[in-house]
Amino acid sequence: MTTISYPPKPSPGDRIAVISPGAGLPGLFPRPYELGLERLRKEFGLEPVEYPATRKMGSTPQERADDIHAAFADPDVRAVIASIGGDDQITVLPLLDRELIAANPKPFFGMSDNTNLLAFLRNAGIVGYHGASVMCELGRPGAMHPQTAESLRAALFTSGAYELQPAEHWNDVNGDWADPATFDAEPETRPGTGWTWVNPDRVVEGRSWGGCLEILGWLLMADREVAHDLTEYDGGVLLLETSEDLLSATEVFSTLRNMGERGLLQRFSALLMGRARTWSLEHPNSLQDAARYATEQREAVLRAMRAYAPDLPIVFDVDFGHTDPQLVIPYGGLVRVDGPARRITVTY
Structure with missing residues (x-):
């Protein structure tokens, strides 16, 4: 069986990559995206780092793969989160460098179309996190749901059991x-x-x-x-x-x-x-x-x-x-x- 381990966790003040492996919807709907970035900064103390395809609708699979590689390879980035899902992330999978990503394990947060990348990471021996995206959960109108915020905070910054x-x-x-x-x-x-x-x-x-x-x-x-x-x-x-x-x-x-x-x-x-x-x-x-x-x-x-x-x-x-x-x-x-x-x- 594949040996799977938890990657090191970030701490408040660290940089977190924001990528769009599925679709560059931040470019179409900036309001929930900017709100999500603001909450990453103010409520979680993390500094978002964007990449060339993060806000680009119609980006190619190679452009999205390049962003994934850059996010995982950057030693100053301590975690990675998807802006949102999409519907063709499966086309990115054949372009990913498994050895590069496995050599630079980081917590990745996403769901929906990001099931693709989560399954890839599991096969590379890295525990990922099913849940939380910048636009949907962090960019929720009014405020984050308190149970979402509590779960995300625990997953980001703590280790061990969580009921x-x-x-x-x-x-x-x-x-x-x-x-x-x-x-x-x-x-x-x-x-x-x-x-x-x-x-x-x-x-x-x-x-x-x-x-x-x-x-x-x-x-x-x-x-x-x-x-x-x-x-x-x-x-x-x-x-x-x-x-x-x-x-x-x-x-x-x-x-x-x-x-x-x-x-x-x-x-x-x-x-x-x-x-x-x-x-x-x-x-x-x-x-x-x-x-x-x-x-x-x-x-x-x-x-x-x-x-x-x-x-x-x-x-x-x-x-x-x-x-x-x-x-x-x-x-x-x-x-x-x-x-x-x-x-x-x-x-x-």
Whole structure:
């Protein structure tokens, strides 16, 4: 199995690289981006460092790969964070210098399309961090969600165990970044609903793998950054969540079925399923339709898991991925799922 280790942590006052491995959306929507940079400086004490493609829409895969290399190779940069996700980071992977990055391990924070780079880093022996982007979480209107901020601060600056907590209040409805009025107040939130446990009869601990389900499907189709020797994932904790593209329940089931046919689902000791994103600007679901979507997704996941790993402990509605708050999960790091006690603890 790959030897995976945690990279050294930054300290307040250090420099943090801000890169756009997926899409240069800071160039289209500067308001949430600048707000996120300001919070990195004022609330976390870090100095952002930008690169040529960070704000450039339409950058080439090579330009984005060059920024990744520069960020990891710079000895004065102590951590790396994505500005946002995208939809074609997979084209960057073949251009990355694995030896250069492995020789300069640093904490990387990102999610969604950044599942690509997180999987790459895990295979290079580096624990990454699934969660936090400059535009979405740091650039949240009004203020960061306090649970997001607490989790990110712990992941950035501390090591050791951190117990995740269900959201006290949550949201998955976003305003239009093109409308300045979006940033006049915090998003409206709903009361937390807690987590839903299936097969909570044991305590398991393992190294995490997974990410955004859509991106995992693409990686599997392209045969990139997924181990051919599936024993690599034995005993691990599978992380899955879906994006604002709002995959249908049929698509969710089909992707999981195909993972099961490949023999992947059977390798893991537990599944953490992120709270389903149920709304987007393109699909502004009513509360009733949103609840129906989340229920249908849960049923699709259960149908697949019952077919391929019926005894696997599953926790639904964990607050990571495309939701608010967004808890940071170490990617390739240790995750402990305590079913009898209904507790999830990660190691930062």
